[in-house]
Amino acid sequence: MDQRSSRPSGGSATASRARPAWWRRQSLSARLLLLSLGWITALIGLGGLALDRIVTGTLIRTFDERVAATLPVMIAAAELDPYGDVRFNREPVEPRFAEPYSGRYWQVSAKGRADFRSRSLWDRMLVLDLDRSCPLTCTSRYEGFEGEPLRLVERDAVLPGATTVFRFAVAERADGLDREVLRARRTLWIALGLLGLGLVLLAALQATIGLMPLKRLSAAIAGIRDGRQARVPETAVPPEVAPLVGELNALLEHSERVAEEGRMHAGNLAHALKTPISVLLNEAEAAGGPLAELVKREAAAMRRHVDHHLARARASARRGQSAARxxxxxxxxxxxxxxxxxxxxxxxxxxxxxxxxxxxxxxxxxxxxxxxxxxxxxxxxxxxxxxxxxxxxxxxxxxxxxxxxxxxxxxxxxxxxxxxxxxxxxxxxxxxxxxxxxxxxxxxxxxxxxxxxxxxxxxxxxxxxxxxxxGGTPAGRGEPRPSLTPPPISATGSAPPAAVLP
Structure with missing residues (x-):
C-alpha cells in the first residue's frame, strides 16, 4: 500500500481541521474583536502586574529608607558602659521614641546581652533573628505585635573596644503604608481598566469601520440578487476590495452572457421544432387512421414540452437580468x-x-x-x-x-x-x-x-x-371583499361588466 495515500491532501485542510469549530463560525468582525480583546487583555494584565510591582516596591522602599535614616544616628551615638552593654551618649531626636506604643521603636540587641530598648516599646520587645547576619541594612515586615504590623530595619555593628556584634533595629507602624499601597493599586487598576475598555471600544470601532466596505459589498450583492441593480459599483470601494469587486462583476457578466446564450438557443430550438410539429399535426389531421392518431398524440406531447421549457427559459433569463417592479x-x-x-x-x-x-x-x-x-x-x-x-x-x-x-x-x-x-x-x-x-x-x-x-x-x-x-394603497387598506353571490347571466348569454370596485 502506498503510504502517501494516508497523508493529508494539503496543509490548508489540516490547518482548517485544527481550528476550533466555534472559531470557524465567527464573522470577520467577531474575529478581529476577539483577537484585539485577547491581545489587549494580555498586555493590560502583564503591564498591570509589572506596574503594580514597580509602584508597590517604590512606596515600600521609600518608607524603609525613611525608617532606616535613624540607624546611622543610633550607631554614632552608641558606646559601651562599664558592664559591656550599649548606651547612647545622646538619644535619637524623635518624640515618638519616648511615647509608649507610639508606633515608632528602636532596639539594640546582642547574644548574651540585655536588650536596650526605646521607651516607646514599654513592656514589649522586638524579637530579632540574631543568627542572621545583617552587615548592611536588612528590611522586613514584622508581625510580632498583634494588630500592629511594622516595617523593621536592621543593621549589625561592632562598637570600638568591643568584640560583640550588636544588632541595631528601628521599626515603624505600617498601617499608613498599607493604605497608601492599596490606594495606589486601586488607582492603577482602575486606570488600566478604563484604558483597556477604551482600547476595546477603539478596536470595535476599527473593525466596524474597516469592514464597512464588505458590508456595502454584501448589500450590493443582495441588491443584485433582488434585482435592484445589475452590477457592484467599483468606485465606492477601497483599493483592497476593488479587485474582488472587479472579479465579481466579471463573473456576473459572464453568467448573464451564458444565460442569454442558453435562452437564445432554447428559443431557437423551440421555434425550430414548432414548424415540423405543426406540419406533422396537419398531415395527421388530413391522413386520418390509427397511425395519424398516434402521430397527433405524440406531436401534441412534443408541443407541450416545447412550450413549457420555452416559458421556463424566458422566465429564467428575465429573472437573472431584471430589476423590474x-x-x-x-x-x-x-x-x-x-x-x-x-x-x-x-x-x-x-x-x-x-x-x-x-x-x-x-x-x-x-x-x-x-x-x-x-x-x-x-x-x-x-x-x-x-x-x-x-x-x-x-x-x-x-x-x-x-x-x-x-x-x-x-x-x-x-x-x-x-x-x-x-x-x-x-x-x-x-x-x-x-x-x-x-x-x-x-x-x-x-x-x-x-x-x-x-x-x-x-x-x-x-x-x-x-x-x-x-405602489399605492397601503397593505390591508385595499378593496373590501364583495358579496360572493353569483351574478345573473342575461338571456342573450352576454356577461355583465367585471366587478372592479371603486
Missing part, C-alpha cells in the same frame, strides 16, 4: 378584461379585491403569465364566477384565485402540477398551465398551492410571490 392590481385588471372577453359567451365575471398597492418584484410578462393561467383555468372549469384577492405583507405578495366550479377530488391537488395532465379532457388545452405557474413561481422564489374554496365551493389557488413594497 410590477404593480399587481394593474396586471390583474388587464388579465381580467382579457378573460371576460374570451369567455363572454359563458358569462364569466372576474371580481378583484384586496390591496391595490401591492407590487411584485419581477417582470410584468411573468406575472401576467402566472395569474393568466390561474384565472383562465378558473374561468374555463368554473361555473362563471371567479374571485381574485390580493394581499401584501412581510415582503410577500399573495394572489388567491377562487372559482365556483366542481373543484377537484381530494388528494389530487399535487397531480395537477404534472405536465400534460388534465382532469377534464373535454376542454381544449395543453395541460401545461399549472406546471408553468409552478415553475415560473419557483424561479422567483415563490410557490403555489391548491385547496378547496370555502366561499365559492370550487378550487382555490394561492400564489405566493416576492413583494417589493407598495
Amino acid at each position: 410590477t404593480p399587481v392590481w394593474a396586471a390583474l385588471e388587464r388579465v381580467a378584461r382579457a378573460i371576460e372577453r374570451i369567455y363572454a359567451g359563458r358569462g364569466v365575471v372576474v371580481d378583484l379585491a384586496g390591496d391595490r398597492g401591492a407590487v411584485f418584484r419581477g417582470e410584468r410578462e411573468d406575472l401576467e403569465e402566472m395569474v393568466g393561467n390561474l384565472i383562465d383555468n378558473a374561468a374555463k372549469y368554473g361555473g362563471g364566477r371567479v374571485f381574485v384577492t390580493v394581499a401584501a405583507a412581510d415582503g410577500e405578495v399573495t394572489v388567491t384565485v377562487e372559482d365556483d366550479g366542481p373543484g377537484i377530488p381530494k388528494g389530487l391537488e399535487a397531480r395537477l402540477f404534472e405536465r400534460g395532465l388534465r382532469l377534464d379532457t373535454g376542454e381544449v388545452g395543453t395541460g401545461l398551465g399549472l406546471a408553468i405557474v409552478r415553475d415560473v413561481a419557483a424561479i422567483y422564489g415563490g410557490e403555489i398551492r391548491l385547496a378547496a374554496s370555502e366561499d365559492l365551493g370550487g378550487l382555490m389557488a394561492v400564489l405566493r410571490l416576492p413583494g417589493a413594497g407598495h
Whole structure:
C-alpha cells in the first residue's frame, strides 16, 4: 500500500481541521474583536502586574529608607558602659521614641546581652533573628505585635573596644503604608481598566469601520440578487476590495452572457421544432387512421414540452437580468378584461379585491403569465364566477384565485402540477398551465398551492410571490371583499361588466 495515500491532501485542510469549530463560525468582525480583546487583555494584565510591582516596591522602599535614616544616628551615638552593654551618649531626636506604643521603636540587641530598648516599646520587645547576619541594612515586615504590623530595619555593628556584634533595629507602624499601597493599586487598576475598555471600544470601532466596505459589498450583492441593480459599483470601494469587486462583476457578466446564450438557443430550438410539429399535426389531421392518431398524440406531447421549457427559459433569463417592479392590481385588471372577453359567451365575471398597492418584484410578462393561467383555468372549469384577492405583507405578495366550479377530488391537488395532465379532457388545452405557474413561481422564489374554496365551493389557488413594497394603497387598506353571490347571466348569454370596485 502506498503510504502517501494516508497523508493529508494539503496543509490548508489540516490547518482548517485544527481550528476550533466555534472559531470557524465567527464573522470577520467577531474575529478581529476577539483577537484585539485577547491581545489587549494580555498586555493590560502583564503591564498591570509589572506596574503594580514597580509602584508597590517604590512606596515600600521609600518608607524603609525613611525608617532606616535613624540607624546611622543610633550607631554614632552608641558606646559601651562599664558592664559591656550599649548606651547612647545622646538619644535619637524623635518624640515618638519616648511615647509608649507610639508606633515608632528602636532596639539594640546582642547574644548574651540585655536588650536596650526605646521607651516607646514599654513592656514589649522586638524579637530579632540574631543568627542572621545583617552587615548592611536588612528590611522586613514584622508581625510580632498583634494588630500592629511594622516595617523593621536592621543593621549589625561592632562598637570600638568591643568584640560583640550588636544588632541595631528601628521599626515603624505600617498601617499608613498599607493604605497608601492599596490606594495606589486601586488607582492603577482602575486606570488600566478604563484604558483597556477604551482600547476595546477603539478596536470595535476599527473593525466596524474597516469592514464597512464588505458590508456595502454584501448589500450590493443582495441588491443584485433582488434585482435592484445589475452590477457592484467599483468606485465606492477601497483599493483592497476593488479587485474582488472587479472579479465579481466579471463573473456576473459572464453568467448573464451564458444565460442569454442558453435562452437564445432554447428559443431557437423551440421555434425550430414548432414548424415540423405543426406540419406533422396537419398531415395527421388530413391522413386520418390509427397511425395519424398516434402521430397527433405524440406531436401534441412534443408541443407541450416545447412550450413549457420555452416559458421556463424566458422566465429564467428575465429573472437573472431584471430589476423590474410590477404593480399587481394593474396586471390583474388587464388579465381580467382579457378573460371576460374570451369567455363572454359563458358569462364569466372576474371580481378583484384586496390591496391595490401591492407590487411584485419581477417582470410584468411573468406575472401576467402566472395569474393568466390561474384565472383562465378558473374561468374555463368554473361555473362563471371567479374571485381574485390580493394581499401584501412581510415582503410577500399573495394572489388567491377562487372559482365556483366542481373543484377537484381530494388528494389530487399535487397531480395537477404534472405536465400534460388534465382532469377534464373535454376542454381544449395543453395541460401545461399549472406546471408553468409552478415553475415560473419557483424561479422567483415563490410557490403555489391548491385547496378547496370555502366561499365559492370550487378550487382555490394561492400564489405566493416576492413583494417589493407598495405602489399605492397601503397593505390591508385595499378593496373590501364583495358579496360572493353569483351574478345573473342575461338571456342573450352576454356577461355583465367585471366587478372592479371603486
